[in-house]
Amino acid sequence: MNRLIDWMASLDEFGISFWVGAVLGFIIILLVRYVLVKGNKKITSNERTALFLTTVINWLTFFAVIVFLFSYFSRTALIYQTLFTFGDTNITIFLILTVVFSLVLAVKLSGAVRQYILPTVYDKYGLDRGVQASMNTFFHYLIVTIAVLISFSSIGFDLTSLTVFASVLGVGIGFGLQNVMSNFISGLIILFERPIKVGDRIIIDGTIADVEEIKMRATVVRTRVHERMIIPNSYFLEEKFVNRSYADTRLRIAVGVGVSYDSDVARVRQLLEESVIELREEKWNNILKEPEPRVFFEEFGDSSLDFTVWFWIDTQSEEREFRIPSDLRFKIFEKFEQNGIEIPFPQRDIHVKSN
Template sequence: MVRIMYETLRQFLFNDILTSGDYGISVLDIALIIPIIVADFFILRILNRFTKKKGRQKKGYLRTVTRVIKWAMHFLAFLGTILVLGVRITNVFDFIFAVLNFKLFTLVDTHISLFTIIIMVVVIYASTKLSKLVRNYFHHSVFQRFNIEEGLKFSLSRFIGYLIIAIGIIIALQGFGIRLSALTVFAGVLGVGIGFGMQNITANIVSGIVILFERPVKVGDIVKLNNMIGEVTKINLRASIIRTIYNEHLIVPNTEFINHIVENMSYGDLKLRICIKVGVAYGTDVDLARDTLLEAARATETVMNDPPPVVLFRQFGDSSLDFELFVWIDNPQIKFNVESDLHFMIVKLFDQHGIEIPFPQRDVYIKEIPG
């Protein structure tokens, strides 16, 4: 009886429920594969919980290690599955090797396969990661020791990053026997094909290179472009990012800085002159108006004493005597705050001295009333 049950169970477990060629999948195979998949799932889940519980998932290196462990677990699960199915690992590797080395196309005298493309992508990806690490190291460590200004540090670190990426691409090409001379024909044909459709992108990239080296604007500069005022926070190859006073981030093509007039409030000297226009009523003592405006400037803490404030009597307006108050500040970023402070102070002092700020008026004279 026991023997009969054993034979029945054995036939059930080793019975092929799926077949493909010489290979078959039995109930026992499925029973062994399921624990492998479940173990892979639970190990990865425990790993994710550990990283979240420790609050370390924000660190880049830990994310990378976690990702590598996940791929390693998937690979081990894959190997366990094919071993259970009785597939020889050498056969699997031979198949993968044949697929990877299958010739996709020929570039001049060089055969390009899937393996070539994958390795080139890996090398270029590694170059970008190395570029970021080296760029950050130079920006925050090396350049910091020499007290280099922020804009120049940004330009130099960007150049170093692009140089590392270019070297990585050259190494990838040369390592697989792709001669740079072989790319000239391909690049020429490709350039003619996309030249017309990518004129703007090419112009923006060239403009980005010009900005990084000529540095008409730098990271941290306060600029006025197309009636928009903001701080340059990042300069990329194609476009730059400007943060406005409203904390809006504008993505501006680099050609805008090259082809248009840009007011750089931070270029050279950070000092900025502000003009406050104000009118007083006819009949007002102009000397008192001038002294009151100067008093308002001196009472505003953010206004510089050197150069001193200046008041000019500009013109006789239609309904007012028009004055202009010129003051200097040491930081363009506080321009609007200083203007607001001056407006408040001028109104306050004018009220104290009895100076009237008029508004436009029109007198209508009627010669006769129609009967």
């Protein structure tokens, strides 16, 4: 027995016993991981939960590897040598690696929860896309902040040293980061006050666009020709814009048409109303019954009597906003043709005067 202990001690001088234990530990970890990954689908029938468990298991394995490396290199004084002093805290390689690893782990955990767990909550309570995007962003910031604070505290970092950093940052903000911080704070206000949210249809300088993503500094919107506009967050708090989806997702659509002066205007009004009703019954049940379609006699034009029919659709979308008016024009043209209602083209009378 004493010989065995002496032999292990001699091996330990070369670090061999450490590596033997590490290899055995890794084999056990891989076996446990294999069993859990294969078995988690039997534990739960929810696919999102199974994927989340698989992700967590993978990162726990990675965490075990990192802990092993820290334990091994802790025998060397290199990673504990002071690189520089920040306030009252000595900055070492170990401190930097710990913070970086904590941030990476927090980001991965946040991503896994947002991808696999939170969608289940959203589906259960029927939350809209805007609320989902706000909660995802807020949850991500919260997890990362908590991870930074816990990692700093656990390694003995003096948080009061951050006051030095805050003072330096304040000077930087005063000189060159005003716009950056303004947009960052505006982004937080947008997430909570929600003048816009993901999925809203807005109009900026006459351009219709859909809000795709609200980031830390800017908001990404998609125009009708599928171009992306990057707009600073502060714009939505300082400038005027139209949010079509702010309080009501319904949209009123107006379609105009001109008829000849010898047309029966009462018949024209009836045909326009019938066109909207028939289109709703035949193809587009997105056209609302209430409010009812309304026909307006706009004006006596130069060559035609001008009418406009108003109707409402339930929700805004690129397909409905453009295809429904187009289909209605086809329907109006067909009914006018069947009933002998003429749609005139511009006319000019030329009088030739002879001397």
